[in-house]
Amino acid sequence: MTLSLEWIDEREGGAGPKEEQWMELLEKLLVVAxxxxxxxxxxxTLTLTDDEGIRELNRQYRGLDKPTDVLSFSLLERDEPDIHYDDEYEASEEGAEEWKDEDKAADPFADLLGDIIISVPRAEAQAEEYGHSFERELGFLFVHGFLHLIGYDHGDEEQEKEMFAKQEEVLKEAGLTR
Structure with missing residues (x-):
């Protein structure tokens, strides 16, 4: 298995040709990061949503009843992720030969790093506010979310400097400068 990106577009009207281009960019950023x-x-897993969709998640999981730009839900933070699945995902005797790693056979979530949710309208507004391209803002939010998935945080000034420097390195290498 390699590092891969799966995406969902929850916005009304869903994905179109421009979103396909975004995914190429985000896959590149994922490889670089x-x-x-x-x-x-x-x-x-990346979910593109609107302000109302991310507001609901922010309220539900963080207790903040307001939209935000990006949310990350890591499956690496705990020894045992708080995810439940049905027995139908476990290998049966018939399909047991399909599983190469028996430890992962009973856990269909073993390869998941986590979820990143981005509010597209918020990214558009921030790109305009900061005076750079939408692609740069989308990339920034995606890399920010990815770094959270693998354990980075910005709870204090030192952590913030480290995390934001890493984000800028990735964006620079991908050609997404301000």
């Missing part, structure tokens, strides 16, 4: 952080395998 993964290489820099020595993350070589796993699945990142």
């Amino acid at each position: 993964g290489r820099k952080e020595e993350v070589t395998k796993g699945i990142v």
Whole structure:
């Protein structure tokens, strides 16, 4: 398995041709960030949503009843992720030969790094506010979310400097400068 990106567009009207181009860019950023952080395998799920969708998640999971730009839900933060799944995902005797890693056979979530949710309208507004391209803002939010998935945080000034420097390195390498 390699490092891969799966995506969902929850916005009304869904994805179109421009979103396909975004995914190419975000896959590139995932490869660059993964290489820099020595993350070589796993699945990142990206959900594109609107302000109302992210507001609801922010309220539900963080207790903040307001929209935000990006949310990350890592499956690496705990020894045992708080995810439940049905027995139907476990290998049966018939399909047991399909599983190469028996430890992962009973856990369909073993390769998931986590979820990143981005509010597209918020990214558009911030790009305009900061005076750079939408692609640069989308990339910034995505890399920010990815770094959170693998354990980075910005709870204090030192952590923030480290995390934001890593984000800028990835964006620069991908050609997304201000």
